[in-house]
C-alpha cells in the first residue's frame with residue numbers, strides 16, 4: 001500500500017508541468033475580506049503591485065488592517081498602483097486610510113463624476129480620495145485602455161458606463177446567450193460606471209467587473225461576445241442580482257468563480273443559480289456564507305468565513321503562466337490546486353504489475369487530450 005501511494009504521487013507529478021512545481025514565477029492575488037466591500041491585492045513576478053479598491057472605512061480600521069496584512073504577506077511596502085473601480089463607499093472610502101499605511105505611486109480611476117452622480121455621499125467620498133492623492137500621479141481610465149503593469153496585461157473593458165467597441169483578439173463571436181431575459185434591476189446608479197478589467201498572465205485570463213450592472217453586461221456581451229472566455233471570474237457586485245446575468249457569466253465560461261459577498265450583503269440566491277448553471281464552472285468560492293442563499297451556498301471548504309462575527313479570512317489565488325492556478329481558503333488552507341491541470345481529471349487509478357515492476361496510471365478526464373492517455377509510471 002505504501003508503495004502504491006508513493007507511486008501514485010510520483011505518477012501524479014508526471015502530469016504536472018514543471019512550472020506547477022515552482023513558486024518562483026507566479027501572479028499572486030489576495031481577495032481580502034471586507035465583509036461586503038471590495039479589496040484585492042495583486043503582485044506580479046516582476047514585483048509590480050496593485051490594490052484594487054480598499055473596502056469600508058471605520059470599524060477600528062478593520063479593512064485597513066486586513067489589507068495591510070495581505071500586503072505584508074506578499075512583502076509589498078508600496079503599491080505601484082491603487083485602482084478605484086468606482087466611487088461607492090465600500091470601494092473608495094477607505095483608500096485614504098490604507099494609503100497612510102502603504103502609500104501608492106499612481107492612482108487609477110475613471111475620472112470625474114458623471115452629471116447627477118451624487119447618490120449616497122459619492123461627492124464626499126470623491127473629495128477625500130482626491131485630497132489624499134495630493135500631487136501624486138492620477139490616471140483616468142476609459143474602455144479600451146491598457147494599464148502599464150509590468151508582467152501583467154490589464155485591459156479596461158468598461159468605464160464610465162461605456163464598453164469596448166471592438167472585440168479583443170480572438171473574441172467577437174456571436175453570444176449564444178444574447179437572448180437572455182433582462183430582469184428589472186432598478187436605477188442606473190454609480191455601479192453602472194464601474195471599471196471592468198480583463199487580467200491576462202500567460203495563458204491565464206481573469207475578468208473582474210467590480211459592481212457593474214446587467215445593463216452594461218448586455219452592452220459588452222451582445223450581440224457578440226467582445227471578451228471571449230476566462231479561467232477565473234470575480235463574481236460581480238458581491239453576488240447581487242442586479243449584476244451577473246447569464247449573458248455575461250455563461251458566455252465567459254469560467255472554470256472558477258470567487259464571490260466577494262458579505263454574510264448579509266450580496267450573495268443573492270438567483271446569482272448562485274446562474275453560477276451553478278454556468279457551463280464549465282468547476283468551483284465557486286465565497287468570502288462568506290450568504291444567509292439569504294441558505295442551501296445554495298458552496299460547501300464549507302470553499303467559504304472563507306462561515307461564522308458571524310467572522311475572522312476576516314481571505315481567499316488567495318496563485319497563478320502560473322501556463323494557465324494553471326491554485327485557489328486557497330485561508331481559513332482552513334483548503335485548496336483545489338492546480339486547477340487547469342487537475343480540473344480535467346475525473347479519476348486516477350494505479351495498477352501495479354508485480355512481475356514487471358511497472359506501474360500504470362490511468363487518468364479519466366472530462367475532455368480527452370494528450371495528458372489523459374494511459375501512462376506508464378515507474379516506481
Ligand SMILES: [Zn+2]
Pocket residue numbers: 036037038088090091211237238
Ligand atoms: Zn460594492
